[in-house]
Amino acid sequence: MRKTLIIALILIVCGCDSMTKSKYYNSGQTAFENREYNNAIEYYNSGLRVDNSDYLDSELRYGRAYSYFRLRQYDDAKIDLFKAINKNKNDYLSHWLLAKLYEAQNQNQFSLDNYTRAIEINPSPLILSSRGFLLIELRRYSEAIIDFDRAIELDSNTAYAYNNRALANIKLGFFDKAKQDLRLSKRYGPDNPYYFKHLAYYMISNNDIDSVCYILNQAEEFGYDNLSSAYDRGDIDSLKNIYCD
Numbered sequence: 001m002r003k004t005l006i007i008a009l010i011l012i013v014c015g016c017d018s019m020t021k022s023k024y025y026n027s028g029q030t031a032f033e034n035r036e037y038n039n040a041i042e043y044y045n046s047g048l049r050v051d052n053s054d055y056l057d058s059e060l061r062y063g064r065a066y067s068y069f070r071l072r073q074y075d076d077a078k079i080d081l082f083k084a085i086n087k088n089k090n091d092y093l094s095h096w097l098l099a100k101l102y103e104a105q106n107q108n109q110f111s112l113d114n115y116t117r118a119i120e121i122n123p124s125p126l127i128l129s130s131r132g133f134l135l136i137e138l139r140r141y142s143e144a145i146i147d148f149d150r151a152i153e154l155d156s157n158t159a160y161a162y163n164n165r166a167l168a169n170i171k172l173g174f175f176d177k178a179k180q181d182l183r184l185s186k187r188y189g190p191d192n193p194y195y196f197k198h199l200a201y202y203m204i205s206n207n208d209i210d211s212v213c214y215i216l217n218q219a220e221e222f223g224y225d226n227l228s229s230a231y232d233r234g235d236i237d238s239l240k241n242i243y244c245d
Helices: 002-014 016-033 037-049 057-070 074-087 092-104 108-121 125-137 141-154 159-172 175-188 193-205 212-221 230-243
Strands: none
Touching (some): 016 057, 037 057, 057 074, 092 108, 092 125, 159 193, 175 193, 193 230, 212 230
16 A cells, blocks of 8 residues: 555656657657658647646647548547637637638638637738638638738748739739739748749730649649649649640
């Protein structure tokens, strides 16, 4: 009995359960980065089963939700995100991911509401750019540019914001501004596959179509198919069917 009590005290003092939880979390993060989403979910599950403390629970749930999102298991992802937000109303990352989830399901108003809530909590360049891109999809180009302007004010090296502001400017016919934004996008993210897609749009809009097929192939070469949504992959395929005969 005394030996059992001593072991229990040692576990409490050294925080062995928490250390194990950290190990599961780190393993989950590694699996996620390697796009091994099912494995990541198993690691996050194991971490959540370690003890009843709140230590790392938010991070584990967020990681599991993001893994479910990448697997398009949206209902499972929502369960984790709703739990996270109910526990912490200011969990801006969960609002951001929930917005992305709703966007993937074409529930655009719910998506905008969650992007806006995330921005109210933490107006980061990533979240502003994410909402801006949704506004482009909704053809609200001037509003999108406002978000990209704010993102660039916060981080002048953010290729994502320059790249998407270029697309909004193309849609509005502001080709000189788009050209400048594309130049800056390439400077800060030379291997960004989305840069090549939007460069293709710019060239098409200016009737400079001789190199469009090459540019679209560059987008795929730099990983566009891996990084984008099914909608975006279909967009690239449609352009290639037109310009890569």
